Amino acid sequence: AGATLACGTGACASLxxxxxxxxxxxxxxxxxxxxDLEIEYAxxxxxxxxxxxxxxxDGNWDA
Structure with a gap:
């Protein structure tokens, strides 16, 4: 876990x-x-x- 470097959902909601x-x-x-993200609210x-x-x-998940 850790900080998220970018959140497209949050960026769209903020705009x-x-x-x-x-x-x-x-x-x-x-x-x-x-x-930076360029966001357009159409x-x-x-x-x-x-x-x-x-x-x-990058990784693998062994189920």
Missing amino acids: MAAFTNGLAERKATVHLPGG EDGSFHMTGPAETVF
């Missing part, structure tokens, strides 16, 4: 809250410890997220 309260436009850059209510992706763990 939606900021937009709803008149504090942001529909498209914004959200700064996270793992890197007029149809969907979200579009663009940003870097990097493997931070």
Whole structure:
């Protein structure tokens, strides 16, 4: 366990809250410890997220 470097769900929710309260436009850059995410809150209510992706763990699960 540990800190999450980026959370797309949280970034989208933050933009939606900021937009709803008149504090942001529909498209914004959200700064996270793992890197910046470009988030767009579309007029149809969907979200579009663009940003870097990097493997931070690799492993196998033996069931």
